[in-house]
Structures are given as C-alpha cells and as structure tokens.
Amino acid sequence: MALLRSVGVRLSFALALVVAGALAIVWIALVPTLQRRLEDGKLDRLASSARAVTRDAEATGGVDQDFVDDAARTASARVVYFSAPLGGGGQMALIPQYDSQRLRPAGDVVNDPIALRASTSGKPTRGFVERGGQSFAEAAVPDANGDVLLLSSSLADVRANVELVRQRVAWAGLVALAVSLLVGFGAAIAFGRRIRRLERAAERIASGDFSEPVVDRGRDEIGELAAAFDRMRRQLAQLDDARRAFIANASHELRTPIFSLAGFLELLRDEELDEATRDEFFATMSEQVERLAKLAAELLDLSRIDAGQLRPEREPVELAPVASALCGEFAAVARRRGHPLELDADGAGLAVGDSERLLQIGRALVENALLHTPPGTPVRVVARGSTLAVEDAGPGIPEADQERVFARFTRLHGGRASGTGLGLAIARELAELMDGRLVLESEPGRTVFRLELPAAEAPGLEEALRLHEEARPPFSRGNGTGGLGAATGG
Ligand SMILES: Nc1ncnc2c1ncn2[C@@H]1O[C@H](COP(=O)(O)OP(=O)(O)OP(=O)(O)O)[C@@H](O)[C@H]1O
Ligand SMILES: [Mg+2]
Numbered sequence: 001m002a003l004l005r006s007v008g009v010r011l012s013f014a015l016a017l018v019v020a021g022a023l024a025i026v027w028i029a030l031v032p033t034l035q036r037r038l039e040d041g042k043l044d045r046l047a048s049s050a051r052a053v054t055r056d057a058e059a060t061g062g063v064d065q066d067f068v069d070d071a072a073r074t075a076s077a078r079v080v081y082f083s084a085p086l087g088g089g090g091q092m093a094l095i096p097q098y099d100s101q102r103l104r105p106a107g108d109v110v111n112d113p114i115a116l117r118a119s120t121s122g123k124p125t126r127g128f129v130e131r132g133g134q135s136f137a138e139a140a141v142p143d144a145n146g147d148v149l150l151l152s153s154s155l156a157d158v159r160a161n162v163e164l165v166r167q168r169v170a171w172a173g174l175v176a177l178a179v180s181l182l183v184g185f186g187a188a189i190a191f192g193r194r195i196r197r198l199e200r201a202a203e204r205i206a207s208g209d210f211s212e213p214v215v216d217r218g219r220d221e222i223g224e225l226a227a228a229f230d231r232m233r234r235q236l237a238q239l240d241d242a243r244r245a246f247i248a249n250a251s252h253e254l255r256t257p258i259f260s261l262a263g264f265l266e267l268l269r270d271e272e273l274d275e276a277t278r279d280e281f282f283a284t285m286s287e288q289v290e291r292l293a294k295l296a297a298e299l300l301d302l303s304r305i306d307a308g309q310l311r312p313e314r315e316p317v318e319l320a321p322v323a324s325a326l327c328g329e330f331a332a333v334a335r336r337r338g339h340p341l342e343l344d345a346d347g348a349g350l351a352v353g354d355s356e357r358l359l360q361i362g363r364a365l366v367e368n369a370l371l372h373t374p375p376g377t378p379v380r381v382v383a384r385g386s387t388l389a390v391e392d393a394g395p396g397i398p399e400a401d402q403e404r405v406f407a408r409f410t411r412l413h414g415g416r417a418s419g420t421g422l423g424l425a426i427a428r429e430l431a432e433l434m435d436g437r438l439v440l441e442s443e444p445g446r447t448v449f450r451l452e453l454p455a456a457e458a459p460g461l462e463e464a465l466r467l468h469e470e471a472r473p474p475f476s477r478g479n480g481t482g483g484l485g486a487a488t489g490g
Pocket of ligand 2: 364367368419423424
C-alpha cells in the first residue's frame with residue numbers, strides 16, 4: 001500500500017495511462033480509417049475497371065463467355081454479364097447470362113443488389129454487398145438496353161491486411177505499455193531511494209546531528225535539493241555552535257561577578273574589619289552588581305534581537321541633541337579618567353531612527369572610547385548630516401581584529417577585563433535594525449566608530465509640519481478673519 005502512495009509509482013502509472021490512451025486512439029480512430037480507405041480504394045479501382053470493360057464490350061460489339069473470362073483476368077475480379085429482364089415490371093429477376101466464375105453454384109449473384117440498382121436507374125452504380133458470409137466490393141455499368149456488366153471482388157484480402165495491422169498495433173502497444181511501466185517503476189525506485197536518503201538526512205538534522213554531510217550526486221532537482229539541505233545543515237551547525245558558545249560565555253560572565261560577590265559577603269562576616277576596608281568592599285560589590293545588571297540588560301537585548309522582538313522606531317531624530325546628551329552624560333567619567341571630551345555637532349541634520357536606541361549605541365561607543373584607551377586620550381563625539389561618530393586618539397584596533405570586535409563576547413587582548421564584549425555586537429545589530437550601519441576605521445592614533453543612518457527628508461518634514469499647523473482648529477470661529485487674527489484681537 002505504501003508503494004502505491006509513492007509519487008514515483010503514481011507517475012509510472014500515469015505514464016502507462018498516457019501510453020494506453022495513445023494506443024486506444026490509434027485503435028479506435030486509425031485502424032477503422034485505414035480499413036475504409038483500403039476498401040474505398042478497391043471500389044474505385046473496380047469502378048474504373050468496369051468502365052474499361054464496358055468500353056471494350058462496345059468496341060468488340062458484344063459479350064460472350066470468352067469476353068467475360070478475359071475481362072475477369074485483366075481486372076482480377078469476377079465479371080458477370082446480366083441481360084435485361086424481359087417484359088419489364090416490378091418483380092422480374094436479374095439473371096446472370098455469362099459469369100467468369102460459372103463453376104460456382106449458379107444463382108449466387110441472381111438479383112445482385114448493385115446490378116439491380118444499375119439496371120433500374122440506368123446509371124453506373126457501386127457499393128459493398130454481403131454474400132454467403134463474405135463481403136464484396138462491386139461496380140455495375142448498365143447499357144442502353146438495360147443489360148448490366150458487374151465486376152465483383154472479395155474484400156477478404158483487405159480485411160486480412162487490416163487484421164494484420166490491428167495485431168501489430170496490439171503487440172506494439174502491449175510492449176510499449178510493459179516498457180513504460182518497467183521504466184516508470186525503475187525510475188520510481190531510484191527516485192524513492194534518493195528521496196528516502198534525504199528524508200533520513202532531515203531526520204538526522206532534526207535530531208541535532210549535523211556531522212554527516214547530505215550528498216546526492218544527481219544534477220537534477222533532487223540533487224539541488226540535497227545541496228540546499230547540506231547548506232542548511234552547515235548553517236544550522238554554525239548556529240548551534242554559536243548558541244552553545246553564547247550560553248557558555250553568558251554563564252561564565254554571570255558566574256564571575258556572582259563568585260566575587262559571594263567572596264566579599266564571606267569577608268564581610270569578619271567582625272574585625274575596619275570601616276575603610278568595609279567601604280572599599282561595598283564599593284567593589286556595588287560595581288559587581290552594576291556589572292551584573294548591565295550584563296542582564298545586554299543579554300535581554302540580544303535575546304530580543306535574536307527573537308525578532310526588538311523593533312526600533314523609525315522617526316525623524318535630530319542628531320545634534322543626541323551628541324550633546326552623550327557628552328553631558330559622560331562628562332564626569334571623562335574628567336575622572338582625564339579624557340578631554342569634545343562635542344562637534346555643527347553640521348548635524350535629521351536622521352531616521354529611534355532616539356532611545358541611538359543614545360544606547362552612542363553610549364556603548366563613548367564608553368568604549370573612554371575605557372579602552374589610555375587615560376588622557378582625547379575623545380570626540382561628531383554629528384554630521386545623518387551620521388553620528390565617536391572618535392578617539394587611542395592606540396587603535398589592529399586591522400585583523402576590526403571585524404572581530406563586532407562579534408559577541410569579543411574582548412581584545414590587553415583590554416579592560418571587566419567588559420563582556422557585547423557592547424559593539426548589540427550596537428551593530430541595533431544599527432542594522434534601523435536600516436543603518438556601524439562601521440569602524442582605525443589606525444594607531446585615530447579610531448572612528450561611525451553610525452550611518454538613513455537621512456530624513458527635511459523638506460517633507462517641513463511640509464508635514466505645515467499641514468499639521470493648518471489642520472489645527474482656529475482659536476475662534478465666525479468672524480471670517482481667521483483664527484490667528486481673532487486670537488490676537490481677542
Ligand atoms: N575605541 C576603542 N579603542 C580600542 N579598542 C576598542 C575600542 N572600542 C572597542 N575596543 C575593543 O573591542 C572590544 C569589544 O568592545 P565591546 O564594546 O563590544 O565590548 P566591551 O567594551 O569589552 O564590553 P561591554 O559589553 O561592556 O561593552 C573591547 O573589549 C576592546 O578590546
Ligand atoms: Mg563596550
């Protein structure tokens with residue numbers, strides 16, 4: 001039963017059905033047409049022979065047994081000469097006078113319907129008759145006296161030929177049918193085997209086993225499907241590795257501050273501690289708690305980005321206030337670490353994005369510039385057009401690491417140990433969610449992280465503001481001078 005449900009087997013049955021249909025058409029339409037053609041051809045030849053024999057009879061001036069025998073030989077047909085029924089009237093018999101087959105039991109052609117019709121109508125007549133269980137083609141030509149010359153030929157040879165053709169067609173059909181079924185089944189089995197192999201691969205992948213490649217050497221659609229499967233397997237394997245690495249990294253990052261907190265709690269139990277040490281411990285502990293809170297927020301952001309649940313707004317945002325807010329927020333930290341922090345927002349314009357998320361990206365970049373460069377390194381927040389950039393004059397990021405810093409949990413050697421390496425990863429994903437991009441240019445002495453956002457169409461915005469203004473209800477109605485006039489007047 002499972003075999004009958006297989007697509008290949010169904011296809012092979014469909015193929016057989018098409019072959020059978022084609023054969024049926026040949027059988028029903030072609031064979032009878034062939035028979036009719038052959039019989040009509042025979043009748044035509046007989047009719048023209050009959051005309052020729054009649055002309056001969058007229059030329060020789062009479063018909064006798066010898067003439068009839070000769071004519072039968074040349075026309076290869078039975079030739080019968082009927083003399084006109086005597087006396088006329090309705091029920092006279094048409095009796096053969098000379099018959100090239102006179103040895104036949106006399107009387108089988110008495111009143112032959114074709115001859116009779118020729119005699120009564122006075123016109124040449126042709127047609128098919130049944131006699132003694134056999135079919136004949138006949139052509140009859142009457143003369144002026146009503147005498148009739150009849151040529152009759154059996155259709156047995158035509159029927160035999162048609163039967164032969166019919167048998168050949170039947171055999172050919174059976175062979176074609178058998179071959180089509182065989183080929184169909186063969187193909188079905190081969191296809192079935194390949195598809196089952198793919199099925200097993202899919203099940204393997206579904207169960208989390210990505211080790212075995214999916215192979216199919218065919219160059220057809222199934223081969224392409226297998227190649228697509230294999231691409232999927234590799235991508236899933238990568239994703240799986242990334243997921244495992246992420247979980248391992250995240251739990252490690254969570255464990256470190258928790259251990260440290262637990263250690264400090266243990267130390268704080270000691271009653272001998274002086275006030276200054278206790279304060280120091282508390283300061284470190286609150287730093288660790290801050291770090292945990294930041295990590296939790298970052299992990300939450302990442303999981304929401306991965307789940308596609310984080311959808312930033314797309315609204316016009318002025319970049320100058322964003323840049324100046326960033327400088328304001330980090331002024332104290334910068335001063336503490338001795339970094340000159342400079343704002344350059346002269347050429348800022350309107351960008352499309354989410355102001356909160358823009359600030360989040362800006363914070364990650366400014367924080368990096370302050371934390372990952374030596375104390376005293378100048379840092380600048382620049383807003384130009386629809387681009388927000390954070391520049392520093394630090395030692396820079398080596399060319400080989402410039403793409404890597406955007407990967408999750410990447411911290412470069414020599415960097416501050418307390419970071420988790422998620423800031424830039426989240427910043428880049430946020431930028432892309434706002435249809436922008438975050439690019440890095442770095443060389444010793446100059447590092448620039450540039451957030452490029454889609455520009456907001458300023459004229460369109462002005463238009464929108466104007467429309468908004470116009471749509472506002474007037475302060476008072478009814479005096480015809482317009483709302484504003486009324487307002488100032490009142
Ligand atoms: N302006 C910079 N100059 C030099 N190195 C930098 C700079 N910005 C980032 N880096 C390097 O790139 C790494 C990744 O930065 P990222 O912001 O992703 O993580 P992090 O700052 O270490 O941790 P956090 O998740 O707390 O931001 C940093 O650890 C640092 O080594
Ligand atoms: Mg960072």
